Amino acid sequence: GQQLNQSPQSMFIQEGEDVSMNCTSSSIFNTWLWYKQDPGEGPVLLIALYKAGELTSNGRLTAQFGITRKDSFLNISASIPSDVGIYFCAGQLRGNEKLTFGTGTRLTIIP
Amino acid sequence: DTGVSQDPRHKITKRGQNVTFRCDPISEHNRLYWYRQTLGQGPEFLTYFQNEAQLEKSRLLSDRFSAERPKGSFSTLEIQRTEQGDSAMYLCASSLARDSEQYFGPGTRLTVT
Numbered sequence: 001g002q003q004l005n006q007s008p009q010s011m012f013i014q015e016g017e018d019v020s021m022n023c024t025s026s027s028i029f030n031t032w033l034w035y036k037q038d039p040g041e042g043p044v045l046l047i048a049l050y051k052a053g054e055l056t057s058n059g060r061l062t063a064q065f066g067i068t069r070k071d072s073f074l075n076i077s078a079s080i081p082s083d084v085g086i087y088f089c090a091g092q093l094r095g096n097e098k099l100t101f102g103t104g105t106r107l108t109i110i111p
Numbered sequence: 112d113t114g115v116s117q118d119p120r121h122k123i124t125k126r127g128q129n130v131t132f133r134c135d136p137i138s139e140h141n142r143l144y145w146y147r148q149t150l151g152q153g154p155e156f157l158t159y160f161q162n163e164a165q166l167e168k169s170r171l172l173s174d175r176f177s178a179e180r181p182k183g184s185f186s187t188l189e190i191q192r193t194e195q196g197d198s199a200m201y202l203c204a205s206s207l208a209r210d211s212e213q214y215f216g217p218g219t220r221l222t223v224t
Contacts, residue, residue, distance in 0.1 A: 003153055031210065042115075042202050042215035043154065088153050094210055097142065097167060101153030 004089055006102035014110050019076040021105045023089030028069040030094040034061075037086045037104075046087075047074070076107075084109050113137075115216035117203050123222045124193055131189045132219045136205030143186050144213060145178055147171065148200040154215075160186060193223045 004025045013019060023032070031050055035043035047058050049065035049072060056063055062075045072089055089102040116135045124130050136143045141162050146154035157176070158168045162183035172178075175193075180186040190197055200220050204213040 003155075033212065035215070040218075040220070042117075042204075042218045045212055045214060048212050090153075092210070097144070097159050097209070098156035098169075099144075099146075099154070099213060101155070104151075104153055 002100055004091060004100060004102035006087075006089060006105050008105060009103070010106040010108065012108045012110050013079055015079060015081060017079050019079055019083070019107060020073065021075075021087060022071060022073045023091075023102045024071045025091055025100075026070070028093075029091030029100075030069070031092040032063070032065050032072040033090040033092070033099065034063050034072070034074050035088045035090060037088060039085075043088055079107075079109060081109055083107060115203055115205050115214055117201075117216040117219050119219055120217060121220050121222075123224065126193060126195060126223055128193055129189065129191045130193060130221065131187055132201055132203075132221075133185060133187050134203030134216060135185045136203070137207075137214060140205035140207050140214075141183065142206045142208070142213075143180055144204040144206075145186070145188050146202040146204065146215075148202055148218070149198075154202050157188075190221075193221075195223045197221060198223045 006023045034046045037043045047063040053067050054065040060077045064073045086104045090099040118133045144159040145157040148154040160180040175191045178188045200218045202218045204215045206213045
């Protein structure tokens with residue numbers, strides 16, 4: 001099935017650094033969602049975006065809905081050890097119940 | 112609000128056996144979804160229910176797969192005659208209404224030997 005392109009695939013950073021990742025699609029979406037997944041667990045919803053250009057924050061996390069509606073961005077400021085995990089974007093078309101997920105960005109914090 | 116729960120968390124079965132997984136959505140969520148996630152990939156949509164009605168099925172859902180939500184509350188996903196390619200994490204999610212956020216359960220990891 002279709003998967004959205006996420007970049008980068010993996011990141012190795014030091015604690016305290018800021019992180020940026022993005023997600024692109026060949027088709028437009030009406031909703032963008034960002035999830036975090038720990039090993040052996042289900043994805044946990046971080047941020048939901050509903051309008052093109054929308055910028056939404058959740059603590060140290062900030063996400064933006066791209067104006068073309070074909071991309072989205074997630075920033076994490078001042079990373080901490082519990083930020084380690086895999087971050088997935090997901091897009092949804094209005095009236096279409098299924099989510100289309102990205103390929104994931106794996107975040108690792110180097111001691 | 113106790114979140115989405117799934118049972119079992121892990122299942123190891125031999126090829127050819129049947130397996131059944133259960134999902135309990137967040138109470139009052141009338142939409143329930145099943146996704147499958149293989150190693151290194153994002154989740155892929157399998158099917159969804161609005162109340163007890165199964166309204167969409169992915170082409171990934173072969174004839175060996177069947178899902179039910181008989182009373183519009185919990186759901187079961189059965190795989191008959193399992194194959195090694197069925198090994199994956201099976202995720203359930205629920206949402207309150209159309210176009211609202213989907214919340215995932217912890218998943219059931221299936222290993223077919």
